[in-house]
Amino acid sequence: MVIVIQCKDKVGLVADIAGVMAKFNINILTMREFVDINEGAFFARLVVEPYNDIAVLQNALQKGLPSDAMVKVNPEPEKKIVVLVTKEYHCLSDILIRNHFKTLGASVEAVIGNYSYLSNICERFGVPFYEISHEEKDKVAFENEIKAQLAQYKFDYLVLAKFMRILSPEFVASYPNQIINIHHSFLPAFIGANPYKRAFHRGVKLIGATAHFVTNDLDEGPIIVQQTIPVNHNYSLSDMIRAGKEIETSVLAKALHFVFEDRVFVFNNKTIVFE
Amino acid sequence: MVIVIQCKDKVGLVADIAGVMAKFNINILTMREFVDINEGAFFARLVVEPYNDIAVLQNALQKGLPSDAMVKVNPEPEKKIVVLVTKEYHCLSDILIRNHFKTLGASVEAVIGNYSYLSNICERFGVPFYEISHEEKDKVAFENEIKAQLAQYKFDYLVLAKFMRILSPEFVASYPNQIINIHHSFLPAFIGANPYKRAFHRGVKLIGATAHFVTNDLDEGPIIVQQTIPVNHNYSLSDMIRAGKEIETSVLAKALHFVFEDRVFVFNNKTIVFE
Amino acid sequence: MVIVIQCKDKVGLVADIAGVMAKFNINILTMREFVDINEGAFFARLVVEPYNDIAVLQNALQKGLPSDAMVKVNPEPEKKIVVLVTKEYHCLSDILIRNHFKTLGASVEAVIGNYSYLSNICERFGVPFYEISHEEKDKVAFENEIKAQLAQYKFDYLVLAKFMRILSPEFVASYPNQIINIHHSFLPAFIGANPYKRAFHRGVKLIGATAHFVTNDLDEGPIIVQQTIPVNHNYSLSDMIRAGKEIETSVLAKALHFVFEDRVFVFNNKTIVFE
Amino acid sequence: MVIVIQCKDKVGLVADIAGVMAKFNINILTMREFVDINEGAFFARLVVEPYNDIAVLQNALQKGLPSDAMVKVNPEPEKKIVVLVTKEYHCLSDILIRNHFKTLGASVEAVIGNYSYLSNICERFGVPFYEISHEEKDKVAFENEIKAQLAQYKFDYLVLAKFMRILSPEFVASYPNQIINIHHSFLPAFIGANPYKRAFHRGVKLIGATAHFVTNDLDEGPIIVQQTIPVNHNYSLSDMIRAGKEIETSVLAKALHFVFEDRVFVFNNKTIVFE
Structure with missing residues (x-):
């Protein structure tokens, strides 16, 4: 069972948290903790033995912590996501495969594309696909259609799996810290x-x-995962793009894994990732 | 100020430790903690604000922990080492440079070589070099000479920086968890x-x-750091050896950095490294 | 258009090859060449501008080269493969996705599994799946069934995408340098x-x-691609297996890409890979 | 013996080059060749068996190639360099160590620093160090002093080993493709x-x-080597700087190795590196 906590730092926080666990006789299996000293911020992720009365435990933890504390006891282990795509198949397919074999750590509720290209692959996996074209309409109208479709679903995260339209600040603001992009x-x-x-x-x-x-500044949101691979003079532009797709798929998969396991905290436009 | 703790796991350990810190009003800057669930073993490394009375704090910590607990409060931040070498210069030179510029995290007390090749580079840095040849004598005699020389020095670790003789179990047993090798x-x-x-x-x-x-099983001791680099068909044997020296230097430097900062725990022939 | 050549080395080989190209007025776009000096072996891969009369060009090249020369002018750019699997989905799914989107560089003719687990995923992509159980029969019978199935197909390579049965030397000998395994x-x-x-x-x-x-020595055949990823003490055995699946998928995909583009030569139980 | 060639591409170049080798009965040990198709440029590096009459061979090669061809037969295998530094020791020390043990592939003729900090380490290795301060003078005067000092030496490359002053376009223009920087x-x-x-x-x-x-555009010159290493939220700014020094040292060493072995060609603000 996972517990995540984010709050202002103060002396005795770890003792308070661990004290609650000890009082409830819950063994801590792993505890990852980080203090941003300059900013006075505290982050912790615990894996503990299962405990039945979540609400009581949550309450006990909250009481000992600063009033701003974000505490989640046993957050939904199976997240729900909607995926936005354009034409490229590689990231979406990887997500669909993991979803199909139940190793994604989330369930794909729907896929929305601004072209129909990826409709067929979704169909093969029985995942609803909606084409919402951006053509012949302004961005507000386009985004309103997406929002309307999204409103049909409950979801924890919106994954931009090579979605090649820039979202407006208004759209982004509607889903704070919920939109994950692969750049x-x-x-x-x-x-x-x-x-x-x-x-x-x-x-x-x-x-x-x-x-x-994703935040309002294009490509400036909190980074979750980055990786590089070597290229050389033998790589044509299309070789680079091909190699890039491999690393894009791999980086997005890794980031989603961390997010879905509640290993990622956002703070001051940076992330803390308990890998 | 660093605190390291290793002991049998039990419910409430983190609370006990953090409780002591809170009681002494010592802020925890970083706390890294690991429980080996299968083996019931607990490991922690804390960086805390400095505290004057080390002995009192050590005592307070020890009291709350299982009787087998290894507790070190503010372990010597500047370790002392002796380096054993044969002919290759790359690892030793890297150590001597860092030692010279005070970024090694340890001081090189002496270098012992079974040839004289590396005497000159030591001399240039004012580090004592002793040649102890393995030739025309048996291993016992050879190792006894080394031991006699080592007895002249206080040291925390013996670093085998491309020392190409196999040490006897007796020799190794004299310096448990103190000998670090680059393979x-x-x-x-x-x-x-x-x-x-x-x-x-x-x-x-x-x-x-x-x-x-280094333990008694050749090349079977607890691993601290491993890294690989790509090679291909263009690499001759000597190219591989040359590339290998680069990665050897880098891996040994990284391992020493972790060990000297008290980030490494040894348990069941494995290591826990709070990187 | 690709040309690959493998033969005994001798003075003037590159001139002979390039001379033929010049004589036919065919521009060389890229030429990768390797001489194993110790073994006196020569390997080359050229990408040249298309030329109509393949047979004439092949003949012209062959004439100038040692009689043992293996010369392939414009080898089939779209290879055919059969995939053998057991239960794990990750490598097979990756292959099926690339196959579906025509970026594999080969077409998957069929999949054979010794369990039925992966039948469904093949069905979703319209790829024939055959279950051939190894149970209640000896290895000879099992392999004969596989061979009989394989005989229904023309294929260039047999890909063991997490096929967990050890193949007999007789089986392996039937498909020399055609079986690719991910270990x-x-x-x-x-x-x-x-x-x-x-x-x-x-x-x-x-x-x-x-x-x-795959050769007759278990896990001792010519290596095409190897990669590593870091793990640490936080990794349980199952975490390692999970992380391992990612690297397995990636390494097999890379190896297949190289093989299907005729970038890989086998010689003396090693490979030359013009990456 | 190394031969490097750079010229406009045309049909038959490889045949011409290899033909000359065959005519002189010189065996080609390795040949690396690259054609930039878009730009119509040709690059080759050969390692061939030694041949006595360099001038005759050079002439024979040049005759068959386009008139713009740059041909170097047996370029000086031991390059000469001057190193410019400021205060940081890591890159310079690595160079001095390799220089001392004759594995740099070049000899360090002198070191020039705009502070005196690194004088002592040079002295220990018997390498001349000159302090040329940038203080209380304008950039022209500062650079003129450096140029005057450089004029005392013959050198192939100027290595900026953490030299923290920006050089003027005039200075850079005096040493085209000769200045190597680690950024x-x-x-x-x-x-x-x-x-x-x-x-x-x-x-x-x-x-x-x-x-x-280094070219006139700050940080925009042709890239030789790039590498990255992972960091995470545990890294303070000073941890990043420390880790950065390791990768800087390693990347500069690798780049110098390639340059000194005549493996690097510069073209259109990019490099071709026959690694």
Whole structure:
């Protein structure tokens, strides 16, 4: 059973938390804890033996902690997600496969695409796909259609699995810390459009990918996972894009794994990840 | 100020430790903790605000913990080491440079070599070098000479920086969990002699290095750090050896950094490393 | 258009090959070439502008080369494969997805499993699945059934995508340099059964995967791709297995990509890979 | 013996080159070749058996190649370098150690620092150190002093081993493709000052280093080597800087190794590296 806590730091926090566990005779299996000293912020993730009365335990924990404390005892182990896509299949397919074999740590409630390209692969896995085109309408109208569709579902996270439209601040603000994007470069290198093309012309020797929460600043949200792979002069632009897809798939999968297991905390536009 | 604790696991350990800190009004800056559930073992490393009366604090901690508990409050931050070498310069030089610029986290008390090759580089840094040849004598006599020389020094660790003689169980037993070796392969691949030659003939696509504590089983002691780097068909045997030296230097440096900062615990022939 | 050549080395080989290209006025786009000096062996892979009369070009090349030369001009760019599996889905699914979206560089003709677990996923992609159980029969009978099924298909490679039965030397000999296996460890560490369990108990700090051609020596065939990822004391055995699946999928995909693009040469139980 | 060639591409180049080798009965040990198709540029590096009459061979090669061809037969295997430094010791020390043990592939003729901090380490290795302060003078005067000092030496490359002053376009233009810099970030992320501070505040999960030739655009010259290492929320700014020094040292060493072995070609602000 997982417990996550985020609050202002003060002397005795760990003792208080561990004291509650001891009082309830709950063994702590793993405890990961981090204090951001400069900012006076405290983060903890515990895996403890199961306990029946969640509400009582939650209450006992909350009482000992600062009033701003975010405490989650046994957060939903099976998250719900909706996936937004455009044309590229690699990230979505990886998610669908894991979803199908029940190793995603979440269930895919629906997929929304601004083209119909990925409808067929969703159908093969029995996952609802909705085409909402961005064409011949303004962004407000487009996003309102997405919102309307999203309103049909309960979900914990919105995963942008190569969704190539920029979302408005208003849209993003509706789902705070709930939107996860995979960006096709090692941020903050090559912020914005055409990162591979620019990487190719710059002659970089590594390419990377970044999974991050989406905030109003394009490509500037809290980073969850980043990885790079080596490239060299033999790589054409299309080789780079192909290699990039591999690392994008892998980085997004890793980030989702961490988020779905409640290992990720967001604070001051950065993340704490208890890997 | 660092505090490290290793003991049998039981409910309430973290609360006890954190409780002592709270009682002494000592803020915990970072706390890393690990429970080996299968083995019922507990490991913790705390960085806390400095506290004057070490003995009182140590006593208070010890009282609340199982009787087998190993507790170190503010272990010597500047370790002392003796380095054993043969002919290769790369690991020793890296250690001497860091020692010279005071970034090793330890002071090199002396270097012992079974050849004189590395005498000159030690001299340049004002570090005592002793040549103790293994030739024309049996292993017992050879090791006794080393032991006699070591007896002249106080040291926390004996670092085998490419020391190419196999030490006897008797010698190893004299310095339990104090001898750190850099092995020129990704253990347990290529245990024993000539790992690069065997790796070359096997056609591996990665080569690696392993830093580990030395126990009586050759190359079987607790692993501290391992890393690999890619190689390919263009690598001749000597290219592999050259690339190997780079990764050996880097892996040993990383392992020493962790050990000297009291981030490494040994248990059941494995290590816990709070990186 | 790709050309691959493998033969005994001699002075003037590159000139001969390039001379033929110049004579036919075919521009060389990329040429990768390797000489194993110790063994006197020559390997080349050229990408050249398309040329119509393959047979004439092949003949011209062959004439100038040692009589043992293996020359392939424009080898089938779309390979055919049959995949053997047991229960684990990750490698097979990755192959099926790429196959579905035509980015595998090969077409999956059929999948054979010794259990029925993976029948459903194949069905979803319209790929034939055959269950051939190994139970209640000896290895000869089991393998004969597989061979009989394979005889129904033309294929270039047999991919063992987590096929957990050891194939007999007779079976392997029937498909020389055609069987590709993904081994769940960084060979030659942990040859044989239960590599993750042994890695866990050894306390390694990296785990890896190896894609290799299958020969009669178990886990001793020519290595195509190897990769490792870091693990630490927080990893339980099941965490290691989970992380291992990720690296297995990735390593097999990379190896298949190289093989299907005719970038891999086998020689003396090693590979040359023009990555 | 090494031969490097760079010229416009045309049909038959490899045949011409290999034909010359065959005519002189010189066996090619390795040949690495690259054609930039879009730009119509050709690059080759051969390792061939030694041949006595370099001038005759060079002439024969040059005759068959386009008139713009750069051909170097047996370029000086032991390069000469001058190193520019400021205060940080790590890159310089690594270079001095390799220089001392004759594994650098170059000889360090002199070190110039804008502070005296690193004078002592140079002295220990018998390498001349010159302090040229940038204080109380303008950039022109400062650079003129450096140029005057450099004029005392013959050198192939100027290595900026953590030299923290920005060189003027005029200075850079005096040493085209001869100045190699180690930049403390994964370019083009964090171009300019204080990359670690900015990386820390951005919450990146990787830090990197880039070795590149220096051109007039700050941090925009042709990249030779880039590498990254993982960091996480446990890393303070000073931890990042410390980890960064390790990767800087390693990346610069690798780049120098490639350059000194004539494996690096510069073209269109990119490099071709025959690794």
